[in-house]
Amino acid sequence: MSEMTGAKIVIEALKDQGVDTVFGYPGGAVLPIYDELFQQNEIRHILVRHEQGATHAAEGYARSTGKPGVVLVTSGPGATNAVTGMTDALMDSIPMIVLSGQVPTFMIGNDAFQEADTIGITRPCSKHNWLVKDTADLAATIHQAFHVATSGRPGPVLVDIPKDVQFASAKYTPKAKAHKGHYNPQVKGDIDAITQAVIALEKAKRPIIYSGGGVINSGTGASQLLRELVASTNFPITSTLMGLGAYPASGENWLGMLGMHGTYEANNAMHDCDFMLCVGARFDDRITGRTDAFSPNSYKVHIDIDPSSINKIIRVDTAIIGDIGHVLEDILKVWKSRGRKTNSVAVKDWLAEIEGWRNVDCLKYRNSDSIIKPQYALQRLEALTKNHDRYITTEVGQHQMWAAQFLGFEDPNRFMTSGGLGTMGYGLPASVGVQIAHPDALVINVAGDASFLMNMQEMGTAVQYKAPVKQFIMNNERLGMVRQWQQLLHGERYSSTWSEALPDFVKLAEAFGAKGIRVDNPSDLDDAILEMIDHDGPVIMDCLIEKHENCFPMIPSGKAHNEMLMGDDSTEGAIDSSGSVMV
Amino acid sequence: MNALHIQKGSSRKSAYDLKNPLDEMLETHTLTILVDNEAGVLARVIGLFSGRGYNIDSLTVAETDAEGHKSRITIVTTGTPAVIEQIKAQLGLIIPVYEVNDLTVEGPSVEREMALLKVAGSGDKRVEAMRLADIFRVNVVDSTLESFVFEITGTPEKIDAFTDLMRPLGLTDIARTGVAAMARGLG
Numbered sequence: 001m002s003e004m005t006g007a008k009i010v011i012e013a014l015k016d017q018g019v020d021t022v023f024g025y026p027g028g029a030v031l032p033i034y035d036e037l038f039q040q041n042e043i044r045h046i047l048v049r050h051e052q053g054a055t056h057a058a059e060g061y062a063r064s065t066g067k068p069g070v071v072l073v074t075s076g077p078g079a080t081n082a083v084t085g086m087t088d089a090l091m092d093s094i095p096m097i098v099l100s101g102q103v104p105t106f107m108i109g110n111d112a113f114q115e116a117d118t119i120g121i122t123r124p125c126s127k128h129n130w131l132v133k134d135t136a137d138l139a140a141t142i143h144q145a146f147h148v149a150t151s152g153r154p155g156p157v158l159v160d161i162p163k164d165v166q167f168a169s170a171k172y173t174p175k176a177k178a179h180k181g182h183y184n185p186q187v188k189g190d191i192d193a194i195t196q197a198v199i200a201l202e203k204a205k206r207p208i209i210y211s212g213g214g215v216i217n218s219g220t221g222a223s224q225l226l227r228e229l230v231a232s233t234n235f236p237i238t239s240t241l242m243g244l245g246a247y248p249a250s251g252e253n254w255l256g257m258l259g260m261h262g263t264y265e266a267n268n269a270m271h272d273c274d275f276m277l278c279v280g281a282r283f284d285d286r287i288t289g290r291t292d293a294f295s296p297n298s299y300k301v302h303i304d305i306d307p308s309s310i311n312k313i314i315r316v317d318t319a320i321i322g323d324i325g326h327v328l329e330d331i332l333k334v335w336k337s338r339g340r341k342t343n344s345v346a347v348k349d350w351l352a353e354i355e356g357w358r359n360v361d362c363l364k365y366r367n368s369d370s371i372i373k374p375q376y377a378l379q380r381l382e383a384l385t386k387n388h389d390r391y392i393t394t395e396v397g398q399h400q401m402w403a404a405q406f407l408g409f410e411d412p413n414r415f416m417t418s419g420g421l422g423t424m425g426y427g428l429p430a431s432v433g434v435q436i437a438h439p440d441a442l443v444i445n446v447a448g449d450a451s452f453l454m455n456m457q458e459m460g461t462a463v464q465y466k467a468p469v470k471q472f473i474m475n476n477e478r479l480g481m482v483r484q485w486q487q488l489l490h491g492e493r494y495s496s497t498w499s500e501a502l503p504d505f506v507k508l509a510e511a512f513g514a515k516g517i518r519v520d521n522p523s524d525l526d527d528a529i530l531e532m533i534d535h536d537g538p539v540i541m542d543c544l545i546e547k548h549e550n551c552f553p554m555i556p557s558g559k560a561h562n563e564m565l566m567g568d569d570s571t572e573g574a575i576d577s578s579g580s581v582m583v
Numbered sequence: 584m585n586a587l588h589i590q591k592g593s594s595r596k597s598a599y600d601l602k603n604p605l606d607e608m609l610e611t612h613t614l615t616i617l618v619d620n621e622a623g624v625l626a627r628v629i630g631l632f633s634g635r636g637y638n639i640d641s642l643t644v645a646e647t648d649a650e651g652h653k654s655r656i657t658i659v660t661t662g663t664p665a666v667i668e669q670i671k672a673q674l675g676l677i678i679p680v681y682e683v684n685d686l687t688v689e690g691p692s693v694e695r696e697m698a699l700l701k702v703a704g705s706g707d708k709r710v711e712a713m714r715l716a717d718i719f720r721v722n723v724v725d726s727t728l729e730s731f732v733f734e735i736t737g738t739p740e741k742i743d744a745f746t747d748l749m750r751p752l753g754l755t756d757i758a759r760t761g762v763a764a765m766a767r768g769l770g
Contacts, residue, residue: 119623124634128678131622148678183678308672311665 007032027074029101049457053429055085060433068095076114091420095154104164127155135170143178152185189322204275205346213242214280218324225328238266249408264362271561293560378406395427395451398480425454435467505542619679704753
């Protein structure tokens with residue numbers, strides 16, 4: 001095969017990997033690659049307005065399709081702007097390949113224009129990264145990058161490509177011939193551990209399944225197997241924020257989300273269970289609350305593809321390292337071959353006890369005729385959009401938790417949110433990435449006024465590519481979640497949590513060439529939502545809501561699952577000094 | 584350059600002493616890590632320790648297989664049993680890492696360290712330093728009329744003991760390699 005330039009090799013390698021979309025922003029150090037992009041039609045380049053937007057758009061694309069997201073940025077500021085999105089993808093296990101330009105190899109270390117130590121800066125926020133110094137290694141490195149990003153626990157990787165490496169020529173190494181290295185994580189679970197888990201499952205009187213984002217990362221087959229397991233055992237199931245949709249919200253055994261803002265029934269069931277099957281979740285502090293009081297009397301089984309997740313925060317009785325899909329398949333196989341046993345009588349009593357907790361109706365709130373309550377806004381959004389081919393993204397804060405509580409997710413890959421890192425500004429670019437991947441779907445970003453402003457420049461991207469994303473801003477003119485914490489543990493001293501000098505969102509929409517809608521009365525809400533859905537183009541919906549509504553239920557930090565605060569509880573002194581040091 | 588105050592990496596006290604040592608029972612483990620000898624691999628390993636607040640008591644690294652481009656990193660670390668488990672699991676996630684061995688739990692092993700000690704003095708002290716060096720089977724690798732440079736190889740404890748003896752005899756400088764370790768027998 002004849003030689004080609006490094007820039008051309010990049011394009012060939014991306015095509016070889018089946019990439020159809022790249023999110024990026026050009027600059028001096030990636031000009032040769034942009035020149036090659038210009039001269040082909042197979043890969044679509046989406047020009048974002050800021051590199052952080054490119055990374056979140058790639059995350060939205062990846063999470064809604066199951067394919068890796070690809071980002072192309074220039075050296076220096078291009079790469080440093082990608083750092084937040086890479087860290088976000090690392091925390092939430094999103095496969096992402098970032099290609100960054102670098103100053104030519106002979107200038108590295110000279111503090112050249114737009115030079116940064118990209119490899120050094122992104123080392124702790126990537127699964128792995130590579131600096132390619134020789135064009136002959138470029139294709140194989142890109143293929144290895146895709147392999148690392150997508151196998152095992154997925155995550156972001158970065159390939160740093162100096163400009164002279166893009167100009168120089170070498171032979172192209174096709175994907176099939178590229179050496180993948182020794183990285184090959186275990187996908188099949190240990191059969192002894194699986195049998196041990198099944199024996200515990202059979203005896204369980206008060207079981208619970210606690211699932212997470214790993215189920216979604218494992219593919220739609222894993223969600224199907226999870227549903228089969230729940231249906232055939234009749235066990236109750238709860239999920240983390242990242243796992244919503246793996247089991248349908250309309251399912252009979254669904255308890256709602258667990259954790260800090262999870263439901264009363266899910267958290268109490270976690271606390272009182274005698275058998276916990278953790279499927280692709282990682283006992284994050286937002287889930288466990290006080291770890292020494294976490295589910296004190298249960299036999300715990302943890303399935304995770306990442307060995308370092310095992311016993312990191314909570315010690316478990318049986319650990320199964322492997323891919324969720326493979327492990328669930330084997331669990332079902334072993335369980336069936338042993339005669340499909342469960343302690344069904346005890347489980348029925350347990351479900352009745354859970355029903356009692358459910359009847360507390362922990363998500364109830366006082367509605368109003370004059371002010372739109374955020375919970376009501378989401379209930380109406382749910383009612384009016386649930387029959388659509390719908391994808392939801394969120395920003396970070398109160399609105400995010402309300403979205404998790406009040407929207408129902410029936411399928412995996414339908415809910416994109418920043419869970420681990422909690423990145424305000426994630427939702428708008430993520431919604432653009434989702435819409436690019438699913439042009440005909442209804443894509444809604446449930447946003448807060450403050451989060452929306454963090455990456456609002458991406459409205460330009462939405463308008464340019466005719467991505468009809470709906471920005472549903474629940475505007476309380478506050479940094480609502482921070483304000484809630486100030487109310488609960490800083491004596492109602494609302495330090496810097498008022499969104500002073502907010503833009504007029506309707507005019508902002510119009511300035512971008514999008515449609516703007518404002519609604520402030522509950523009786524107009526349905527019409528406004530329908531108008532938003534019906535508009536063939538991007539919309540910013542400014543939904544003015546109750547300004548001081550708090551998000552409940554809430555496990556105050558430093559407390560256990562059975563010490564939840566409910567909406568009508570007194571919040572005075574709810575968080576003690578040991579809890580207030582935690583975030 | 585007073586040897587008496589040089590602590591980092593040369594003693595059981597860590598360069599990254601971020602955890603309260605009274606939290607739980609601490610254990611010291613010797614880990615050997617086989618890695619691809621590629622640019623930045625050491626930064627990945629020590630970045631993991633600093634980023635997650637683990638201790639490094641001693642660190643040794645050199646290429647051990649030039650043809651296969653492999654290096655062996657030996658790290659002595661201190662932590663609770665749970666932290667030690669976490670360290671091993673996290674090391675295993677680093678892409679250029681081939682294997683992580685915990686010599687402290689995987690059966691008997693040998694540990695050796697080398698140190699250079701400069702001892703200055705004259706008269707009785709100089710004679711005494713030389714006599715002790717003989718007892719410890721220490722090599723003299725440099726000598727002037729006012730000083731010796733001793734080369735000592737052994738367990739970290741042996742080096743500690745010799746260092747303590749040299750202090751009153753005019754120890755002015757010390758350089759230690761950190762621990763290299765290997766399992767005994769064919770294991």
